[in-house]
Amino acid sequence: MPYDLHIFPVFASLSPEHQKALAAIAGTKTYQAGQTIFQENDPGEGFYGIVRGRVKIYKSSPLGKEYILHIFGPGEIFAEVAVFAGKNFPANALCLEETKLLFFPRTQFRRLIAENPDLGLNLLGLLSMRLRQMVAKVEELSLKEVPARLAAHLLLIRDNLGRDLFELDLNKSQLAGYLGTVPETLSRVIRRMKEEGYIDIKGRQVNLLDVQGLEDLAGGSTRLQP
Amino acid sequence: MPYDLHIFPVFASLSPEHQKALAAIAGTKTYQAGQTIFQENDPGEGFYGIVRGRVKIYKSSPLGKEYILHIFGPGEIFAEVAVFAGKNFPANALCLEETKLLFFPRTQFRRLIAENPDLGLNLLGLLSMRLRQMVAKVEELSLKEVPARLAAHLLLIRDNLGRDLFELDLNKSQLAGYLGTVPETLSRVIRRMKEEGYIDIKGRQVNLLDVQGLEDLAGGSTRLQP
DNA sequence: CCTTGTGTTTGACTTAAGTCAAGGCATAAA
DNA sequence: TTTATGCCTTGACTTAAGTCAAACACAAGG
Numbered sequence: 271m272p273y274d275l276h277i278f279p280v281f282a283s284l285s286p287e288h289q290k291a292l293a294a295i296a297g298t299k300t301y302q303a304g305q306t307i308f309q310e311n312d313p314g315e316g317f318y319g320i321v322r323g324r325v326k327i328y329k330s331s332p333l334g335k336e337y338i339l340h341i342f343g344p345g346e347i348f349a350e351v352a353v354f355a356g357k358n359f360p361a362n363a364l365c366l367e368e369t370k371l372l373f374f375p376r377t378q379f380r381r382l383i384a385e386n387p388d389l390g391l392n393l394l395g396l397l398s399m400r401l402r403q404m405v406a407k408v409e410e411l412s413l414k415e416v417p418a419r420l421a422a423h424l425l426l427i428r429d430n431l432g433r434d435l436f437e438l439d440l441n442k443s444q445l446a447g448y449l450g451t452v453p454e455t456l457s458r459v460i461r462r463m464k465e466e467g468y469i470d471i472k473g474r475q476v477n478l479l480d481v482q483g484l485e486d487l488a489g490g491s492t493r494l495q496p
Numbered sequence: 497m498p499y500d501l502h503i504f505p506v507f508a509s510l511s512p513e514h515q516k517a518l519a520a521i522a523g524t525k526t527y528q529a530g531q532t533i534f535q536e537n538d539p540g541e542g543f544y545g546i547v548r549g550r551v552k553i554y555k556s557s558p559l560g561k562e563y564i565l566h567i568f569g570p571g572e573i574f575a576e577v578a579v580f581a582g583k584n585f586p587a588n589a590l591c592l593e594e595t596k597l598l599f600f601p602r603t604q605f606r607r608l609i610a611e612n613p614d615l616g617l618n619l620l621g622l623l624s625m626r627l628r629q630m631v632a633k634v635e636e637l638s639l640k641e642v643p644a645r646l647a648a649h650l651l652l653i654r655d656n657l658g659r660d661l662f663e664l665d666l667n668k669s670q671l672a673g674y675l676g677t678v679p680e681t682l683s684r685v686i687r688r689m690k691e692e693g694y695i696d697i698k699g700r701q702v703n704l705l706d707v708q709g710l711e712d713l714a715g716g717s718t719r720l721q722p
Numbered sequence: 723c724c725t726t727g728t729g730t731t732t733g734a735c736t737t738a739a740g741t742c743a744a745g746g747c748a749t750a751a752a
Numbered sequence: 753t754t755t756a757t758g759c760c761t762t763g764a765c766t767t768a769a770g771t772c773a774a775a776c777a778c779a780a781g782g
Contacts, residue, residue, distance in 0.1 A: 326655075341655060352627070354621030356614065380613045388582060390620070395622035396582030400612065402577070404630035415738070419766055429550075429592065430566060442760065455739055475650075491607040641768070669729065681769055683731055724782090731776070741766075752754070 278319050288389045295378040295387070297370045307363040307474050308349070313465060314359050316375040317350035323369025329361045341366070353379075417457050419449045422488040424469065424478060434478040441474070503571050504545050514615045518607060520603040525597045528695040533589040534575070535599070539718040540585055543576035549595025555587045567592070579605075642685050645675045650695065650704060660704040667700070 274324075275281040275289045275296075277332050284292070298321070301307060307318070307325065320342055327340045342348045355374050383390035405458060423445075427436060446456040447477060463469050468484055469475040478484060501507040501515045501522075510518070510706050523548070527533060533544070533551065544551075546568055553566045553574060568574045578585050579602050609616035649671075653662060666674060671680040692708055696703040704710060 341652070351621050351625045354617040354624060356617065380617060383616050384610055384613040387606045390609050390616040391580040391582065391606060394619055394623065395577050397627055398580065399577045399622065401623055401627045401630060405628060426567065452740065667729070678770065681728070
């Protein structure tokens with residue numbers, strides 16, 4: 271086993287046997303600063319995990335301009351998308367400093383998951399879970415204004431209960447924290463949404479008066495009064 | 497082939513043969529509003545894709561409180577994380593309306609990728625790619641302030657070129673757009689960062705005067721892990 | 723030379739939301 | 753009843769950033 275896979279978050283929660291199996295097909299490679307790992311259109315023979323160092327992924331245009339897609343550091347894997355899809359590399363990879371890599375050859379990896387489908391399923395599960403988390407985070411971050419976040423939250427509760435009149439199970443301070451704001455702002459937002467006839471709130475009793483309006487608020491439009 | 501997999505974004509870019517193979521193991525199930533699909537601790541016999549309708553995923557506490565984890569709609573798949581990991585379901589699933597599902601049984605799915613490892617690799621590639629995109633989006637969204645985004649951008653160029661003095665390849669209006677702001681704001685931010693001694697900019701010539709300060713400004717969020 | 727156009731900067735204003743400080747209100751404890 | 757505590761609201765202020773409009777810079781063409 272050439273290296274400990276624990277440093278790779280994607281592999282960390284695999285079972286010890288699966289980690290062992292993966293480690294068994296991995297080879298180590300060391301590159302100096304400035305060395306190229308692969309170039310655009312090279313066949314994707316395998317993917318890489320960074321043990322130490324940093325790798326720049328970039329494309330260069332015919333005019334010599336270069337466009338940096340990403341810089342990867344320790345614990346990250348790269349080039350797996352092209353390799354998994356069985357394509358040639360779509361970009362170049364170059365080491366920015368002395369870099370130690372693990373190399374997972376495509377054919378061996380392919381054989382591994384053929385012989386050991388549970389490893390494949392587990393990897394799919396891991397990626398799926400991380401994707402879920404990221405999607406949730408993006409949704410949370412992109413509803414940038416408090417009225418939008420509040421509207422989305424109330425509509426979620428409504429969807430769930432199937433009625434427009436319900437009781438919150440958080441107090442307003444907790445709700446503010448959950449929505450990523452402070453109680454004062456939440457208080458003012460609620461007042462405005464009451465004044466404008468979207469909702470009625472007394473204590474924890476919520477009544478949704480204008481569901482369509484709330485949906486607009488939660489959706490594209492970001493303003494209470496356009 | 498019970499249903500067209502095109503409506504599922506996760507499967508849409510698989511090759512027609514792979515889609516066919518997947519469709520061949522899928523069965524359809526229809527549920528009425530309020531019906532339970534599975535409950536916490538049920539064995540994960542397979543995962544689901546929603547053709548029509550909506551499904552609520554929730555946990556209930558011993559006190560009867562319920563916590564909604566997610567509501568899925570058409571085109572989304574769910575329960576795949578537990579199924580891939582070979583675990584029991586960690587939550588309950590209930591239909592909010594009349595719902596038509598595709599069911600992919602675990603054992604058949606497992607056999608499918610054992611016999612057809614390229615399908616497994618392609619699925620891994622798809623998830624990997626989508627995860628990449630989401631991670632990029634989160635990074636972009638969480639650097640909320642313009643000075644932080646500008647600092648991170650300049651440091652990325654510096655990392656790449658290995659020097660503190662370089663020339664931008666965008667004009668300031670384009671740069672503003674790239675950073676998700678407007679030229680006026682960028683102009684003011686640059687003036688402030690000049691006054692405060694972080695950088696010097698004349699035309700497209702950039703000189704990074706205080707790299708440590710810029711790193712602090714960028715907030716470490718895009719920077720490399722230690 | 724002047725004109726025109728594009729990109730840049732500046733000023734004045736507006737909005738969203740956070741902070742700080744001060745009250746208000748209701749329920750539980752004394 | 754009074755007091756205290758926790759929660760909620762309100763007001764006054766501050767900051768980041770966007771909009772609108774105007775001024776500026778400078779190069780290219782007439």
